[in-house]
Amino acid sequence: MKVAVLSRNPEMLKNLSDFLATDDSSIQLQFWPAGATHLAAMVEQEQPGVLLLETAGGREDELNGVERVMIRHPDMAVILICAQNQPEFLLSAMRMGVREVIPMPVSGPALQQAIGRIRERISWRSAPQLPGQVLAFLPCKGGSGSTFLAANLAYAIAAEKKRVCLIDLNLHFGDAALHVSEQAPSATVADLVAQIQRLDGALLESSMLRITPYFGLLAAPDSPENAVDVRPESIERLITVARGCYDYVLLDLSRTLDANSIKALDCADAIYLVLQLTLPFIRDGGRLLQIFASLGYPKEKVRVLVNRFEKDGEIGLRDVEQTLGLKVARTIPNSFGAVAESINHGRPIIDLAPRDPVARALRELAGELVQIKPRSGGWWQRLRGNAA
Ligand SMILES: Nc1ncnc2c1ncn2[C@@H]1O[C@H](COP(=O)(O)OP(=O)(O)O)[C@@H](O)[C@H]1O
Ligand SMILES: [Mg+2]
Structure with a gap:
């Protein structure tokens, strides 16, 4: 990503170069001791992905020049650094399509975060080419x-820089959001189902509770009566759209099998059957497998996850198998x-207790699901590391 930085003020340009210094080779920085008047020629020649322009007072003629350049280069994201912070000015900058206006005095983190957000958008724009995997x-x-496992695994997958969403299909009493966030969701599965005809990636994306830049969660309806209009066709549409936007789509289901949850299971590439090592769980596991067989699911579609495992328990893994x-x-x-604390605080266990054996197991499982790439240093990685 090419980032062109322009300022007429040499001291400011030097500060900006200090703030933005990074050893991330995917960011190419260019510094230009020039103002808005030289903009058009520079952009024409360099075609930067991001333009960072310091315009001191934000004069109108300068802004008109910026606007003309933006019209010719609609894919270029523009950040203005500006002392002007009148609401009318901010509004007209936003109307022009300026992505961010950073007030003076500018700080390193504010600048880095603004570029981070833009880069995130660019990477979302080139969303996955292959349809994502659906794991129920x-x-x-x-x-x-x-x-607990679905929400925390989603978080662990996101920490591996894969786009992941969790759809809470516990339509009556879903609470997956509480496991990873303290925020209240602004939209739920019921809201999307109510406008399913116009559901696309952008609407889905804007309905997600954003847990990290890589992890969005679509919450369950906030009361059981809001779930009555949900139909299997809508579930299928929802999963299909999500598959097109995310690398991994995790579905959190309740034990009750009905037409909606069977549709979700049909759509899934893999079903994680979660049980504990006591007889009632194992017996019900057997019943579910019979149902899966009658639904025509191949055995390879089912992955048995034994939770709360203790080695010296009375029932062993062999017995279950x-x-x-x-x-x-x-x-x-x-x-x-550690699990109770994580749930009570709405904080993923891999953050709250990274050394806990449950956190380790979840990281391993996430690591098996995705390809892990080595990290390198620099503020961009730190930013993404912290955010994810
Ligand atoms: N690995 C674990 N170790 C200890 N307790 C766990 C573990 N996993 C889950 N729990 C406990 O089990 C409870 C029920 O988990 P939950 O995810 O709501 O189950 P389900 O979705 O299967 O109904 C949680 O509140 C948590 O206290
Ligand atoms: Mg549950």
Whole structure:
């Protein structure tokens, strides 16, 4: 990404260059000791992806010049650094399509975050070419830990810089959002279903509770009566649109099998069947597998997740595998204190207790699902690392 930085003031240009210094080779910085009057020629020649322009007072003739350049180069994102902070000025800058206006005195973090946001948008614009994988999480019985695992795995996948969304399909009593956020969602599955005809990636995206730049969560309806209009066709449409926007689409399901949840299971590439090592879970696991067989799902579609696993328990993994006729895909250890604290605070366990065995297991599972690329240093990585 080419970032062109313009200022007539040499001291300001030097400050900006200090603030933006990075060893991230994917960001190319260019500094121009010039103002808006030289803009058109520079942009024509260099074609930067981001233009950062310091315009001191934000004079109208300068802004008109910026606007003309922006019309010729609609894909270029513009950041203005400006002492002017009158609402009318900010409004006209935004109307022109200026992405960010940073007030003086400018600070390093404000500048870095503004560029970070723009870069995020650019990467979203080139959304995944391949449709995302849909992973459904189904508890064998309530209380298996399925919601906890789905929400925290989504967070762990996002930490690997993959776009992930979690759709809470516990349509009556969904609470997945509480596991990873303290914010209240602004929209829910019910709101999208009500306008399903016009659902596209942009609407889906704007309805998500944004947990990190890589992780969006679509919350369950806020009361059971809002779930009555949800139909299997809408579930299918929702999942199809989500697949087109995200690398991973995780579905948090309740134990109740009805037409909606069966549609979600049909759409899934894999079903994580979550159970614990006690007889009632295993018995219900067996029943669910019979239903899956009658629905024509191949055995490879189902992945058994044993949660709250303790090695010296009375029932072993072999016993489960023999009873279910399926290998256990993964175990997640039991860790009551850390899990309860994570849920109570709405903070993902990999952040709250990164060394906890549950956090480790989730990171491993996320790592298996995605390709891990090595990190390099620089403010851009730090920013993304903190945000994700
Ligand atoms: N690995 C774990 N270790 C300890 N407790 C866990 C673990 N996973 C889940 N729990 C506990 O189980 C409870 C139920 O989890 P939840 O995700 O709501 O289950 P489900 O969605 O299957 O009904 C959580 O409130 C949490 O306290
Ligand atoms: Mg649940």
